[in-house]
Amino acid sequence: MLGQGGMGRVLLCAGPDGRLVAVKQVLAHFADDEGFRARFRREVAASRKVSGAYTAAVMDADPDAPTPWLASVFVSGPSLGAMVKTDGVLEEAVVHRLAAGLASALAEIHRAGLIHRDLKPDNVLLTEDGVRVIDLGIARVTEAEAEAEGDTGLTRTGWVIGSPSFMSPEQAESKSLTPASDVFSLGSLLVMAFTGSSPFAGTSTLRTLYDVVHSTPDLSAVPVGLRGIVERCLAKDPAARPTPAQLLELLGPVAPAGLQWPPAVDRMLAAQRADIDRLLSADTETVVAPPEPLPEPEPEREPESDEVVERAAGATESTPPSVVLPRPTSPPTEPASIPPRRRSRTVALVAAGMLVATGVGVGAYTLDRVAEGADPAAYADVPACQKATQYISLTGRDAKEDFHSANKTEVHTMCTWYDSLAGRRTALVRWDVKRGSDDGANARLQQAGFATDAARGKRVNNLGFGDGAYWESDGTTEWTCALSVRHGNLVVRVGLYHPGACEQKAKEVAKAALKAVPVTSG
Structure with a gap:
């Protein structure tokens, strides 16, 4: 897998005849959303209407599977x-x-x-x-x-x-x-x-x-x-x-x-073919049964120093600029429940693919620490961008849309990252604090507003930090993924236009953004 967007992932796979295909899968928590399934069915129907002369021809699909999927010809x-x-x-x-x-x-x-x-x-x-x-x-x-x-x-x-x-x-x-x-x-x-x-x-x-x-x-x-x-x-x-x-x-x-x-296109094509050949020549084949729903994200952990990497330049929520495949250090093992060499109606997973980011999420999640009687975390201020962004591993800082405002009851900071070549924002981090004389009251006010906003998002389970979190979706699809996290009377919002592993990167940024703000109690 080269990466995934907020709504799904695309895997580079091989069909029973050995041809490479790109298989788009919907993430598990959207597979239960009938509205999203209807949208995915429409995508399947639309893709099947168009020939492969100027598009990627559809080979097979199952929008009604536990994990809906669409397989199309892999285009180099x-x-x-x-x-x-x-x-x-x-x-x-x-x-x-x-x-x-x-x-x-x-x-x-x-x-x-x-x-x-x-x-x-x-x-x-x-x-x-x-x-x-x-x-x-x-x-x-x-x-x-x-x-x-x-x-x-x-x-x-x-x-x-x-x-x-x-x-x-x-x-x-x-x-x-x-x-x-x-x-x-x-x-x-x-x-x-x-x-x-x-x-x-x-x-x-x-x-x-x-x-x-x-x-x-x-x-x-x-x-x-x-x-x-x-x-x-x-x-x-x-x-x-x-x-x-x-x-x-x-x-x-x-x-x-x-x-x-x-000539640069030929060089990029050659590099892509070499990466695929290198992967396929390794002893990495794993044959799987029809896919089960994808699991919820694992609890947050600290990445290794070289683990969080940027994907190839130009990759987006739709497709990578060129296939840059991971080099496996050891062959993956087949699932214990699947007999060796078993072939299914679907595909043999051999590598990774592209990105997808469309649609909207449903549901919400907040963890009411205040109601449980725990002392809420209390923040009196948020730092300006120049200080806060020193904690965050993103590139392309731009101050055009940065702002910092404060009064007796609230304080806000928003920082922007910008790709001048692409002419667009690539990331945004915002800190919002409710403040006053009663830390518990401030936390409850923040919690109430957060719960209202979260009703338009999708909950995050076992994030590992904060009092509650959800994936946002505002309908503009500007961000590949957008994460909001509450901690006491502080809410951190992270929006990323990120070509690979967006959700993991958003969690990393949100955790760093929380660390950038000194807590006074809790």
Whole structure:
């Protein structure tokens, strides 16, 4: 497993015929949520409607299994985001080829009656034979298809789902979408290929969404030969944008080439193949029965010095930039309950895969230490970012959105981490303290507010620190995972856009954030 998002994980697996496949699994605590299962069934149905020429073809799925899963053909190749981050922006001829491939992919997706809704650099793979558009996790059928299929929608009014920097204006405003929304996203992708970032990347999500709806992007870096096409794609009025078929006409024919992409893509592909070969040549095969629901996270423990590592540059909640496989130190053993070499209807787990982060959580969790009679932890203040962030192992500090405020009853600090190349926040940590003359009363007030907020999240069992915790989900999908932890009259909130093992990293950051604040009692 290369990593997992807040809602599931994707494993690199092998089918009975030996072909590599990517198997997406829903995390156990979401498997019991019928709303989430319905969303996953829709993803399976959407993925099966599209051919594998420009996407990752579905091989099998079982959305009704104890652990719902979807197996698709494993596609080798770095993402567009990883390519640009690793090797820099692309030349006009390469972007012309990219634009034609994306237009062809969208034509196929729209022909199936779907709208992708999350076309972004990390959902575009550069393969030896062209472009693949992946991750239909939030794809929706068109309005006509929805009525025909009885789809009443699974998102809530006012929620924005997708990637803000690459949304269309109508998506940013939560309006009804047409296939033209994907064309706007395509235009933003082409600008990113020339400049390294979205034309609408702001200093905050709200700023980005505002710019998507209202601002005119700077296209001076786009060569004249493609600027007019990009301008039409980025029209605020959906009716003014070209269709994918019209885009192909505007782009004209693409000259054939033995090498589709710059040499860096070939190097990344070769490294990926070498990692896979190295893994498969080791004595690591384990054959498993159909998967059981994934367990709740283990109690928090201190990581080894080299255990918490950043994943390959450019990896996101949708896909890794290239498959960077762990080197096993010893062969895994087969589960005792499974006879050796047993093959099932599903797959043989041999390695790891990608990331998934869609949907929302349910349930809540708070542990009422105050009601139990224990002395609550009491905090009088929270440190400023310059001091607090010294305790936290994250990179990319940026002070644009930092703030510290205090009065007689409350004190707050929020610190931001920022990736200037990607044009987005990568992490946020916030401390909130209720304070006054009665520590117990302050803790109870904090607990009451925390319980209300937690009702929109998913509980965390056996965290190992704090008085209660839950995984947040605000519907914007800005963060791969977001964790809130209460300790007495203090609440720490951690939001991460993290390419791998996000939940483990969020726990590590939350624990460090608690240690950064001196406790006065309890």
